[in-house]
Amino acid sequence: MFRAAVAGVGYTPFTASTPKSVLELARDACTEAIADAGMDRRDVDGMASFMVMHDSVPTQAVATVLGLPQLRFSLDLDLGGQAPCHLVTQAAAAVTTGQAEAVLVFRAMKGRSGSRVGGMEFFGAGGQYRYPVGYGAYMMYVAMWAQRFLAETGQGELDLAAVALAQREYAMANERAFRRKPLTLDEYLETPYVVDPFRGADCTIEVDGACAVLVTSIERARDLRQPPAVVAAGGYRAGPRPGLDIGDHLSFRDYTRNYTSLLGPEMYTRSGLRPADVQFAEIYDCFTSTVLIGLEGLGLCGRGGSGEFIRSGGTKLTGALPTNTNGGLLAEGYLHGMNTVAEAVLQIQGRGGDRQAPRHEVGIVTSGAQMDGSGLILTADR
Amino acid sequence: MSTPAPARPQPDEDSAPFWAAAREHRIVLQQCQQCGEIRFPPMPGCPNCGSPGFEQLESRAAGRIYSWIVVHRALAGLGPDDIPRTIATVELDEGCRVIGRVTGGGQPAVDQPVRPVFIDHDDWTEIAFELED
Numbered sequence: 001m002f003r004a005a006v007a008g009v010g011y012t013p014f015t016a017s018t019p020k021s022v023l024e025l026a027r028d029a030c031t032e033a034i035a036d037a038g039m040d041r042r043d044v045d046g047m048a049s050f051m052v053m054h055d056s057v058p059t060q061a062v063a064t065v066l067g068l069p070q071l072r073f074s075l076d077l078d079l080g081g082q083a084p085c086h087l088v089t090q091a092a093a094a095v096t097t098g099q100a101e102a103v104l105v106f107r108a109m110k111g112r113s114g115s116r117v118g119g120m121e122f123f124g125a126g127g128q129y130r131y132p133v134g135y136g137a138y139m140m141y142v143a144m145w146a147q148r149f150l151a152e153t154g155q156g157e158l159d160l161a162a163v164a165l166a167q168r169e170y171a172m173a174n175e176r177a178f179r180r181k182p183l184t185l186d187e188y189l190e191t192p193y194v195v196d197p198f199r200g201a202d203c204t205i206e207v208d209g210a211c212a213v214l215v216t217s218i219e220r221a222r223d224l225r226q227p228p229a230v231v232a233a234g235g236y237r238a239g240p241r242p243g244l245d246i247g248d249h250l251s252f253r254d255y256t257r258n259y260t261s262l263l264g265p266e267m268y269t270r271s272g273l274r275p276a277d278v279q280f281a282e283i284y285d286c287f288t289s290t291v292l293i294g295l296e297g298l299g300l301c302g303r304g305g306s307g308e309f310i311r312s313g314g315t316k317l318t319g320a321l322p323t324n325t326n327g328g329l330l331a332e333g334y335l336h337g338m339n340t341v342a343e344a345v346l347q348i349q350g351r352g353g354d355r356q357a358p359r360h361e362v363g364i365v366t367s368g369a370q371m372d373g374s375g376l377i378l379t380a381d382r
Numbered sequence: 383m384s385t386p387a388p389a390r391p392q393p394d395e396d397s398a399p400f401w402a403a404a405r406e407h408r409i410v411l412q413q414c415q416q417c418g419e420i421r422f423p424p425m426p427g428c429p430n431c432g433s434p435g436f437e438q439l440e441s442r443a444a445g446r447i448y449s450w451i452v453v454h455r456a457l458a459g460l461g462p463d464d465i466p467r468t469i470a471t472v473e474l475d476e477g478c479r480v481i482g483r484v485t486g487g488g489q490p491a492v493d494q495p496v497r498p499v500f501i502d503h504d505d506w507t508e509i510a511f512e513l514e515d
Contacts, residue, residue, distance in 0.1 A: 119458040128391040129423055133483050133508060135469050136458030140451055144471055148449035151492040196452035241429045250422060250471070250479050251429050255449055 001270075004092035005221040005228030006378070007102075008037025008214040009342040014178050014207040014333035017113035022210075023057045026108035027065045029210035033104060037214045038225030041066055044214070046073030046103030048091055050083035050336070052246075053122065055115035056108050073100035080117065080246055081284055082236070082259075083107075084337040085367040086374035089234030091215035101216060107338035108210035116206055117336075124245020139203055139287060141247055142369055143195040145255040146289035150197060152256045155292065157197065159307025161188045163288035164201040164330060166310050171327025173354040178205045179331040202288040207333035211342050222381065229348040232362075232379045233271035237263035238372035252371050258290070259373040260297030260366055267364070268299075271377045275299040278377075279359040281321055282344040283366050284337050285328040290369040295323070298364060298375075322347075322357040337367040341376065348378050390506040396424045399438060404507040407500040409443050411476055412436035422478040443498045445474040445511075450490040472496055472511055486512040 010032025012018075012025050020028070026049075034041055045068070047059035059074050073094040077083050084107065091103035111117065118138050121131055130136055150156055164183060171177035183201060191199040221228035237259045241251040249255070268274055275298065283294035292306040300321060301309045309315070315323035326332045326343040333339065344365040347357050357363075361380040367373050393401045400423075403410040413420045416433035427434055450470040456462050468484040484490055485499055495514035500507050 121458075125394060125396065125425070126423060128393070128397060129481055131459070132391050132506070133469065133481065133510075134453065134458070134460045134464060134467055135481055136460075137453075139457070140453065140469065143451045144449050144469075147451060148471075148492060151449075193452065193454045195457070196454065244423060244425065248423070250481060251425075255471075 002092040002096045002231045002234070003218050004095040004215055005218045005230045005381070006088065006213050006345045007039070007216050007221040007224045007228060008033045008226055009345050010036055010212045011176060011339070011342065012210045014176060014209040014335070016208065018110065018208045022108050022110055022114070023061055023065060025208070025210035026057055026062045026106055029108060029212040030062060030066055030104050030106055033212040033214045036226065039102060039214065042069050044068055044102045044104055045070050046091060046094055046100035047071060048075040048087040048103060048105045049107060050077035050079045050087065052080045052117050053115065053120050055117065062106065073103055081286060081336045082368035082373045084341045084374070085234060085365055085376045086236040088213065088215060088231065088341060088376055089236065089374065092231040092234060095215055095217050101220070103215045104212055105215060106210060106212035107336050110208040111334055112206040112208050114208070118206065122245045122247045124248060126244040126248025126250065129250065130247060138247065139198060140195050141249060142287045142289060143198050145370060146197050146287065148255040149289060149293055153304035155304060155307045157189070158311070159292060160197065160202055160288040161185055162307050162310040163285070163291045164188055166315050167285070167324050167328045167330050170325050170355050171331030174326050174332060177327045177331050178207050178333040179327070198287055204286045204329040204334040205331065207335070209333060209335060211335045211338040213342055213345060218381065227349050228381045229345040229378045230381055231376060232273065233267040233377040234375065235263060235266060236372070236374040237266065242371040249371060256293070257297055258293050258370050259368060260294045260375070263373070263375050264298035267375055267377050273362060273377060277362050278321065278364050279361060280325065280347055280357040280363045281323045282340045282363065283324060284340055284368055284373065285324060285330050286334065286369050288330065291324065291328070294366055317355065317357060325352060325355045325357060340367065341365050344376070344378050348380055390503065396426055400424050401506060404500065404509055407507065409441035409498065409509060411439045411441050411478060413439040420476040420478050422480055439476070441474050441476055445472040445496055447490045447492055447494045447496060448473040448479055449492065450484065470496070470511060480509065482508070483510040484513065485510045488513040
């Protein structure tokens with residue numbers, strides 16, 4: 001069991017282009033997270049972050065420009081959206097075992113004006129089978145899973161649309177969100193395909209920006225400015241055949257179930273909670289399909305029932321399970337799921353404003369779309 | 383800042399036999415000598431049982447669509463003339479999967495039978511698929 005909590009969050013604005021360096025974005029978000037928690041930079045002694053194909057800055061650089069007097073824990077992962085919950089889990093473990101007192105977890109990137117992950121060629125042995133035939137964009141990989149998932153579960157474009165529409169509605173109540181224009185079903189269906197089965201509204205919106213959360217002990221967090229968002233469970237999970245690189249899913253067997261179907265049961269066991277106890281969810285959504293697969297994988301919807309659940313209002317503030325309350329990566333912006341974690345923290349703390357879930361004592365968060373990923377169950381201090 | 387797509391695959395120690403066979407219009411796979419699992423991509427250990435080593439096995443080169451996409455926008459190194467492009471994950475009869483373009487037209491469906499088409503480029507041979515009726 002962890003004895004750790006998230007005590008504060010920090011964001012830069014999410015923009016199409018910024019004159020700032022990635023390092024300054026990271027500094028700004030981390031500074032805000034420290035201030036939000038009511039801590040001092042001198043209290044921070046741990047940092048964790050991740051990047052894809054060197055699109056960000058190492059933790060040592062951020063520790064330097066923050067003027068941290070020490071580091072006792074430092075972790076830099078070469079991973080994409082699988083990383084945020086994984087890093088918060090590692091930070092919680094570091095705090096629980098006394099390796100560090102306070103750990104900043106951040107993601108900083110110029111994801112729109114700089115290195116765009118969507119078209120990157122990932123290092124690894126799998127690329128030689130993909131790139132020469134034009135199978136070279138991350139959205140193609142998720143689309144390939146989505147097509148099979150929709151066919152096997154008897155769902156279709158209306159189910160993908162349900163995700164896009166529900167999340168856009170949340171984004172309209174979120175000043176931070178990059179996409180805030182209302183979206184109707186007709187508009188969704190009229191938009192041309194980018195990669196069938198995905199249209200533009202099925203895809204995350206790339207942004208420049210940074211987001212950070214500050215993890216410390218529960219005891220310490222109780223004395224700080226914000227209520228603790230307690231880490232009740234966390235973990236990383238892959239099954240067999242995670243692939244030769246982060247874009248290789250050729251040997252992975254089942255495109256209709258991702259890591260969430262393995263991780264969910266483990267997190268429920270570790271936290272002593274059940275799916276029925278979960279009051280809101282923040283599901284990783286680089287594309288609409290991953291919300292459907294995630295809700296079903298976590299046991300929050302029955303197999304094939306996720307689209308109908310969303311369409312019937314189940315994920316709205318008035319529904320049984322408010323989900324992706326910030327508009328998700330689809331609408332708030334693609335900070336690779338770091339902002340997905342931060343939103344869950346704000347919800348637990350009751351700071352969601354117009355998009356606050358009425359019941360917010362137990363939330364589940366995921367990071368990642370396909371073979372592997374990570375998750376958290378956050379709770380109020382009970 | 384995306385890097386241009388390589389003009390051809392870059393074979394490595396594990397994949398060189400596969401690409402050499404493709405040049406001869408054959409599909410060769412690896413079969414584990416311990417558990418019998420037939421695998422793709424080529425790799426130095428069995429993803430089912432972890433055993434090193436393998437026997438080379440020639441595929442019957444028939445399979446079915448496991449999943450598919452149609453690329454409508456010139457993403458990731460594709461030019462305007464390259465779209466729309468249908469790309470499929472094909473499950474070969476041997477049980478492992480490969481990726482390739484679907485050529486010759488038609489709308490794929492999950493589990494639809496396909497046959498391979500070998501397309502010779504200047505210095506490599508591409509394995510694409512055509513839909514069976």
